[in-house]
Structures are given as C-alpha cells and as structure tokens.
Amino acid sequence: MQEMNLMPMLLLIGIVVLVVYIFSRYIIVIRQQECVIIERLGKFHTILNSGLNILIPFVDQSRQILWSRNGVITNVDRIDMREVVIDIPEQKVITKDNVGIIVDAIIYVQITDVKRAAYEIQSLPWAVAQLTQTTLRSLVGEMDLDHTLSSRDTINSRLKMVLDEATDKWGLKVNRVELKNVSPPPDVQMAMEKQMQAERERRANVLAAEGSKQSQILNAEGEKRSRIEHSEGEKQEKINQALGDKEAMIARAFGQAKAIEDVAAAQAKAIEFVKEAFGSSDVAANYLIAMEYLKRFGEMTQKNTDKVFIPYEATSVLSSIGAIGDILNKVSQDPSKITHLKK
CATH class of the missing domain: 1.10.287 (Helix Hairpins)
Known part of the structure; x- marks a missing residue:
C-alpha cells in the first residue's frame, strides 16, 4: 500500500521537474544586444533576438559558438553583438634588415552576421588571432627596424584593411587595430640608446656652433655699424668744419672787399678834395x-x-x-x- 501511495508522488515530482526543465531550456529571455542561434533537428532554423522566446521542446536547440564573454574566450549560446576586444599574443617578427623584434596587438571586432559567424568559420576568435599574426609578420617583414618603430599608424591601418577584407565573409567587422608593444632585442635597444645619445650630443654641438656663429656675426655687424657711425660722425664733423671755414673765408673776403672799397672810396674822396683844392x-x-x-x-x-x-x-x-x-x-x-x- 505504501508503495502504491509513493508512485503518484514520484510521478508528480517527475512532472514538476520536467516542467521546470522545459521552462528553463525552451522558454528563453534574451537580453538587449544578445542573440541565440536556434537549430531545429540539427538544421539552422532562426535567430532569436532580445525579449521572451518560446522553443519547441526536444526539437529546437540553441547552437553554441566560441566567442568572448566578459573578456574570456569560451563556448557561448548567447552571442554578444557588441564590440569586443581580442588580445593577440606577442610573437617574434623579423624585419627587413634582419632584426628580430617582439610585437603584440589588440583588435576591436564586432559580429555583424551571426549565422555566418557560426557556420562559415570554426573557432572564430582563434582564426582572427592567427590571421592577425600572419598578416603582422608579413607587414613588418617589408619594413626595416627604424621604419617599423616610427610607422605604427601605417601598420595599424594596413593591418585593419587586410583583416576587415578577410573576415567579411565570416560576418565579422574589424573596427580598429592597435599595436601594443614593439620591443627590439636588448643589444639592439642598447645600440639605439647610444645612437640617440650621440645624436643628442651632435645636435647640442651643432646648436652651440650655430649660437657661436650667430654671436660672431652679430658682433661683426655691431662693430661694422659702430665704424660706419664713427666714420659718418667724422665726415659730418669735417663737413661742418669745412662749412665753418668757408663761411669764415667768405666773411674775411667780404671784410677785405669792404675795406678795399672803403680805402678806394677814401682815396677817391681825397683825390676829389685835392683836385678841388688845386x-x-x-x-x-x-x-x-x-x-x-x-x-x-x-x-x-x-x-x-x-x-x-x-x-x-x-x-x-x-x-x-x-x-x-x-x-x-x-x-x-x-x-x-x-x-x-x-x-
């Protein structure tokens, strides 16, 4: 009798568990900026967007893909449609002038077509990382060390263009690519530091020489201007002296002429007096x-x-x-x- 009384209870418990399971698996609430791929009997059926969605139990199943969740690459069935960051591991790259450098990068990507991201490529983040590494090796191999260190923006733009074109068929959009570190070997880095120090000393010597040269030029111009002003002063002084002598000579000549004129007038007057007298x-x-x-x-x-x-x-x-x-x-x-x- 007790066993017969337990059977309905166990059946009730089984029904409750089944209902809970169905509700948890086949009644889905999807948050904003997320979506779920639904397969029906193993075949792509639809993509569920945000809101309340009800599936057919044991017929519809969600498809998991490898994607980023909270910065960690893992299998997820709720695909985040927002822009995510994929960290590209550092790797050794040989430049055009045969210098081995260590580079790493980060890329900002966003899924634009969920179906293609799930069915066109296996392990999408891993494929993007490998494509980035191979493309980066190819780009850096075309440049020498100095060009690589000074052309990060060029490398970033070219790498983004190549990745965006290659990942378009995967339903992925590459929004931005950034090189994080470009590290040359220690001996090369030491040589570069010595080179920069020598360059700074050379620039300092050049600036000192330019300053000395400019100072000498200014001193020479000052002395020249001083000599010119002194010469102009002497010239003006001589001109003034000559003008004074000229005026004095003219005054003396006028005085002498006046004296001669007065003497002649006096003599003429005397002659007239003598003539009148005799x-x-x-x-x-x-x-x-x-x-x-x-x-x-x-x-x-x-x-x-x-x-x-x-x-x-x-x-x-x-x-x-x-x-x-x-x-x-x-x-x-x-x-x-x-x-x-x-x-």
Whole structure:
C-alpha cells in the first residue's frame, strides 16, 4: 500500500521537474544586444533576438559558438553583438634588415552576421588571432627596424584593411587595430640608446656652433655699424668744419672787399678834395705821388743800418717835393683850400 501511495508522488515530482526543465531550456529571455542561434533537428532554423522566446521542446536547440564573454574566450549560446576586444599574443617578427623584434596587438571586432559567424568559420576568435599574426609578420617583414618603430599608424591601418577584407565573409567587422608593444632585442635597444645619445650630443654641438656663429656675426655687424657711425660722425664733423671755414673765408673776403672799397672810396674822396683844392687834376696826381714816395722813403730811412741806399727813382721824389712847395705857396694864398686838405 505504501508503495502504491509513493508512485503518484514520484510521478508528480517527475512532472514538476520536467516542467521546470522545459521552462528553463525552451522558454528563453534574451537580453538587449544578445542573440541565440536556434537549430531545429540539427538544421539552422532562426535567430532569436532580445525579449521572451518560446522553443519547441526536444526539437529546437540553441547552437553554441566560441566567442568572448566578459573578456574570456569560451563556448557561448548567447552571442554578444557588441564590440569586443581580442588580445593577440606577442610573437617574434623579423624585419627587413634582419632584426628580430617582439610585437603584440589588440583588435576591436564586432559580429555583424551571426549565422555566418557560426557556420562559415570554426573557432572564430582563434582564426582572427592567427590571421592577425600572419598578416603582422608579413607587414613588418617589408619594413626595416627604424621604419617599423616610427610607422605604427601605417601598420595599424594596413593591418585593419587586410583583416576587415578577410573576415567579411565570416560576418565579422574589424573596427580598429592597435599595436601594443614593439620591443627590439636588448643589444639592439642598447645600440639605439647610444645612437640617440650621440645624436643628442651632435645636435647640442651643432646648436652651440650655430649660437657661436650667430654671436660672431652679430658682433661683426655691431662693430661694422659702430665704424660706419664713427666714420659718418667724422665726415659730418669735417663737413661742418669745412662749412665753418668757408663761411669764415667768405666773411674775411667780404671784410677785405669792404675795406678795399672803403680805402678806394677814401682815396677817391681825397683825390676829389685835392683836385678841388688845386683846381687841376695833374697837380692833384703829382701831390698824391709825392706823398706816397715820401711815405716809402721814410720807411726806408727808419731801418737800423749804417747805410741807406736811395734808388735812382728818388730824383723824381725831389721834383715832387718841389711841386709840393709850389702847391703849398698856392694854398697859402687861398686859406679855404687848406681846410679842404685837412679834411
């Protein structure tokens, strides 16, 4: 009797377990940005999107693929449609100039076609990683070490283009590729550091030489400008002195001309007075000549010498003196003429 009473209870428990199992496996709630591939009797049937989805028990099954979940590559049945990061392991690559370097990278990918990602390629992340490594070896092998170290952007863009084209048939979109590390061997790195140090010292020496050269040029230009200014100053000083001398000479010449003019005017006035006094121009001329001879003769006799030489022309002076005597006799007879002579 007790065994017969347990049978319905066990049956009820089995039904409850079956219902729970069916609900857990065939009634699916899918979150946003996720999807599930459904196969019906082993054949692709549909893709379930976000929301509540009900499957046919024991007929519909979800398909698992190898994909990233929380940064870990694992088998998942809920495929994340967001952009994910795949870390490419480091590898040794030989450059064009036969230098072995260690490189690694990361790629940002996103599934655009879930069906092709599940059925066109096996182990999608592993295939992408292997394709990235082989393409990276090919690209770096075309460059020498210096070009590789200075052309990361070029390598990234070329690698992205190749990967995006190759993975398109897998329903995958490569959004970005970044080289993380490019590490040359220790001996090469040491040589590069020595080279950079030597280059820095060379640049410092070049800058010092350029500075010295520029300083010498500026000093030479300053000295040249100073000499030019000094020469201009001396030239201006000489010009000013010459102008002063010229003005002084002109002033002296005007003074001498004025003096000569005044003397000539005085002599002309004297001749007029003599002529008016004696009433004859001949007598006036003899008077003036006699007076000049007497003046010169007086200068000759004033020298401190024992002998005095009288020139032959002195006889004309004596005759002039006689003429002067006649003139004085005439003047004495006319007192008004004496007043004119005194003037």
